Amino acid sequence: MSFMLLIQSEERARPRTESERRIAAERMERMQRYGAGLHARGLLMASDSLKSDEEGVRIETRGGKRTFSDGPFTESKEIVGGFFLINVSTREEALAIASECPAAEWSTVEVRQSGPCYDE
Numbered sequence: 001m002s003f004m005l006l007i008q009s010e011e012r013a014r015p016r017t018e019s020e021r022r023i024a025a026e027r028m029e030r031m032q033r034y035g036a037g038l039h040a041r042g043l044l045m046a047s048d049s050l051k052s053d054e055e056g057v058r059i060e061t062r063g064g065k066r067t068f069s070d071g072p073f074t075e076s077k078e079i080v081g082g083f084f085l086i087n088v089s090t091r092e093e094a095l096a097i098a099s100e101c102p103a104a105e106w107s108t109v110e111v112r113q114s115g116p117c118y119d120e
Contacts, residue, residue, distance in 0.1 A: 002045065002114040003094035005084040009107040010077060014052075030102040031082075038086060043097065049082040081107065085114075 015024040038044035056071035084101070088094050091113065098104070098111045 001088060001090070001094070003086050003088060003091075003098075004112050004114065005086065005094075005098050005101060006080050006110040006112065007082040007084075007101075007103045007107050008078040008110055009081050010079075027102065027106065034100070034102055035084060038084060038097070043086045043088060045085040045087050047082070047084040050080055053079045078108065 015021045035044060035047045038047075053071040053073050056073070058069040058071075058073065060067050060069075082103075086094060086097060088097065091111075094111055094113070098109045101109045103109055
């Protein structure tokens, strides 16, 4: 079973001070070790960080008209900063793995199983 761990944060600001940069670097190192551990256990299918929503674009097509909206998306309370896609046997295993994610200390880790959009 595939599960995506979405790393969500309310923080949009980039680290500006030396102290903030040090904390950000420590967090990134912890996340890289976490991902390496998942890989070593044969659980990691994919992972990556995402650039700020300031660089994102939303595309909608309504009534045949396509619109493009540049970020940042002020209506969004949280931004997705990255993800881990894992392959495990059960939902419980996915939750246990997600609870080990260091980002849960400063962000929210949302766990979503992959599958059909609509279950009948």
